[in-house]
Amino acid sequence: MKKALYAGSFDPFTNGHLDIVKRALKIFDELTVLIAISPSKRPLFSTETRKEILEDIFANEKQVKVDTFSGLIVDYAKKNDIYNIVRGLRPTGDFDNEFQMASMNKHLFPELDTVFLTTGANLYFISSSLIKEIYQHGGEISDFVPTQVLKAFNEVKK
Ligand code: COA
Numbered sequence: 001m002k003k004a005l006y007a008g009s010f011d012p013f014t015n016g017h018l019d020i021v022k023r024a025l026k027i028f029d030e031l032t033v034l035i036a037i038s039p040s041k042r043p044l045f046s047t048e049t050r051k052e053i054l055e056d057i058f059a060n061e062k063q064v065k066v067d068t069f070s071g072l073i074v075d076y077a078k079k080n081d082i083y084n085i086v087r088g089l090r091p092t093g094d095f096d097n098e099f100q101m102a103s104m105n106k107h108l109f110p111e112l113d114t115v116f117l118t119t120g121a122n123l124y125f126i127s128s129s130l131i132k133e134i135y136q137h138g139g140e141i142s143d144f145v146p147t148q149v150l151k152a153f154n155e156v157k158k
Contacts, residue, residue, distance in 0.1 A: 004084040007034040011043040016126040020088040037070040074109040
């Protein structure tokens, strides 16, 4: 079985991320969408909320597993016999950082490869921070996030 890992903060998960997941599922048999917990970040949504959102989004998708992890991505991959990482690549400055991260991960775990998927033409300008900013200023975000995320934003507001 061809397994892959798609890790991110997903604060929040966006339609850009969803597009990458859907396309990765055409390449891999099983995809773990992994919420990476970073001690240096102060997320808007708790780890539990982000996990619940992802589980809801992929409730009917047997190929997708949702998990959370604090630590090095390569350690999670090794522990779970995963040899591919999926990353989305936007034309908005992702390349240098992604190249560095892929190279470092390869150095730390030589059997691991990073597979890059370019983001959809109508999605490349989306980012989680921009969505939070637009929402906080009362703007419309429904074009950019799944309905489950929109619901979570409305819960935060209450
Ligand atoms: N469409 C739209 N937006 C996208 C996107 C896509 N396809 N892919 C990424 N983004 C956006 C995200 O929304 C996010 O936006 P923001 O910066 O405004 O919040 C931004 O791009 C960065 O997302 P991502 O690349 O997923 O970074 P991240 O910070 O969410 O996650 C990890 C990075 C978790 C993969 C990385 O830090 C990691 O591996 N950490 C674990 C520790 C480790 O192993 N470190 C060593 C690495 S060499």
